Amino acid sequence: MKPKYLKISDRKLKLPVFFPDATRAVLRTLDSRDIENTKTPGVLVNTYHLYRELGKKVLKNFNGIKNFMSWNGGLISDSGGFQVMTLAKRGNQGKITDKGVTFRPSGSKKILLTPEKSIEYQMLIKPDMAIVLDDFTPPNSSKEQARDTVERTILWAKRSKIAFEKECERRDLKIGQRPLLLAVVQGGEYEDLRIECTQRLVEIGFDGLGFGGWPIKKDGNFDYKTAQIISQNCPDDYFLYGLGIGKPDEIVGCVDMGYHIFDCVLPTRDARHKRLYVFDADKIENINVRKKDFYYCYNPDKERNYNDKRPIGEYCDCQLCKNYSRAYLAHLFRIKDVTALRLSTIHNLRFYSILMEKLQEKD
Ligand SMILES: [Zn+2]
Structure with a gap:
């Protein structure tokens, strides 16, 4: 059955939903009451930034980010990989191996983000939905490069799922008490890779899938075809998430293809x-x-x-x-x-x- 609601601690949110990016647990210039008053049902936070800026101690002491920022709505945490990955891929500030992403932020010591660590931090953030670490397929990748990112995305998804199960067992979280876990489909513009990535992630088993990578084609138009390939190849009961999407008309187009969840910096940055x-x-x-x-x-x-x-x-x-x-x-x-x-x-x-x-x- 198709998902109708996104269940958060005490409520069900009607789908589809749009969550703005409260990267560091705040939407610039607004506090949590302001956000509520705009009838925004949830926000997305960035695992990498929160972990670096707050550390485990604060996250544990407050029992998650919702308490820390006094937020009663929905919460999604990203894997933390995107920022680190873009910097690592763009220049020589980092390295990506099967183990994880190594990155040296300017003026600080080396950081290694692994699929397991990403899950561990997200469990401390306590979101309603967690996202597994994936290997971003950069735009204009050759097929060989894209294939590599798909293989690593699947390898990391498997390890993330194991780490997630362990964390849930350790915390004695029953099915209804666990965050939803989503994996991200990569493969760039290569249709066969996108299909394969979707199917292999579904075999591992998640609550939903995200449309990952760069969603804009070379001609500047939104890549609806890839959005559709993912939606057609994933089970009916999966949540479909358009990561970093997007413009109002793109959201409408993706909802018509069965997508349920969106996040983007656009409304706040544009404002x-x-x-x-x-x-x-x-x-x-x-x-x-x-x-x-x-x-x-x-x-x-x-x-x-x-x-x-x-x-x-x-x-x-x-x-x-x-x-x-x-x-x-x-x-x-x-x-x-x-x-x-x-x-x-x-x-x-x-x-x-x-x-x-x-x-x-x-x-
Ligand atoms: Zn107005």
Whole structure:
């Protein structure tokens, strides 16, 4: 049966969901109450950063990140591999072997991230969903390089699963008390590798799969074909997760292919760069996410906005739109007040939560 909900400690979240990236257990300029008020159901945190900055002691003492950041919604932790891996692959700051990723952050000692360590840290973070360490297939990889990353992704997934079972046994966690465990499909643009990776991960057995790697094709368009290959080759009862996806229209496209979970830095990062997402509608009821050009990006920095009394979105019930004018936001940006970033982030998060509410209405 297809997943209908994402179960978190005391509630079930309706699918699909979008979780913004609270990399270091905070969404820049917002606290956890602000995030709740945007009706954002959950956040994604970064295992590598939290482990480095907090260490085991704090994570243990607070019994996980939810308590630490006073967050009552859903929580996904990534494997911690992506940041380390991109730096290791881009230059000579690190090395990837079957054992794991070795990395030397500037000015600090060498770090080795293994599949087992990633699971161990995530169990201390206590997410609702954990992600296993994978070997990222870089864009423009040759088939041989892509094949190597797939083999390592599968090897690491097997080891992660064993480590996860051990951790759960050690903590005496029964089935309903364990986090969900997802593996990530690699293989770049090679269809046969993506199919093989999907099938071999399913053989190991997970709660779901993520669309990993770079989702944008050489022509700049979103790679819907690969998204579909993964969805067609995984069991019906699996959660499907679009890692780092994405733009509102890409989310709609992936939901139509059966994807349930998304995370991306876009709404928060764009907000800080004066890109506010606005639905092309006057009321929430009139928003149609299946319509072409169902949204646009609003830039407060245009002179015509300097004296505009209207809210950013007529339909919007966020703290910015309910209380303030376009003119006031433009002023806050002009004087470089941090409130501009905060209110814009709140608005963009509410845009994404409305988008997901609209997509949930489908069934
Ligand atoms: Zn708003």
